[in-house]
Amino acid sequence: MTQARAHLSEEQLEKAVDLLARAPKVYVMGRRTAFSPAYTLAYTLQKARPNIVLLDGPGGAPEGALDDIRPGDAFVAVTFAPFNRLLHRMAEKAALSGATLVAITDSFAAPISKLAGSLHFVAQSSGRAFPESTLGAIAIVNILAALTISKLRGGCGTPNPR
Numbered sequence: 001m002t003q004a005r006a007h008l009s010e011e012q013l014e015k016a017v018d019l020l021a022r023a024p025k026v027y028v029m030g031r032r033t034a035f036s037p038a039y040t041l042a043y044t045l046q047k048a049r050p051n052i053v054l055l056d057g058p059g060g061a062p063e064g065a066l067d068d069i070r071p072g073d074a075f076v077a078v079t080f081a082p083f084n085r086l087l088h089r090m091a092e093k094a095a096l097s098g099a100t101l102v103a104i105t106d107s108f109a110a111p112i113s114k115l116a117g118s119l120h121f122v123a124q125s126s127g128r129a130f131p132e133s134t135l136g137a138i139a140i141v142n143i144l145a146a147l148t149i150s151k152l153r154g155g156c157g158t159p160n161p162r
Contacts, residue, residue, distance in 0.1 A: 020076075021152050034087075040141050055090065083110055
């Protein structure tokens, strides 16, 4: 939690929240352990706005939903080491389609960081208590969801994350 909070900036949060509030469609994906924060974000945002697509792969073909991705859409990728190849390929497809990427990973060196640029959020996934924990990533998606919902409802600006 401390590491996740330490790397947040007001500018980064504002940019991500603006994207999540205004994008015509928001695609969210996380595989394996990263699925729980991805699901949390998609489920929460679906309560406040339409056109949230959770790419969870029923039938083993999550890439089919990306056929409709357009410039201006958002693609939120949650991935931890070892980074998921399918998720990375889908993020590349989203970027090539003109969508803006938000990445939530456990490392600044994550390959997807090149696609997300300044919208790369880092939350440590290992610690003394758990071999792999999603707590930091879930905190980040909860912050993003709360601020996005506040913005959609006409709330004020982004509070300082510290």
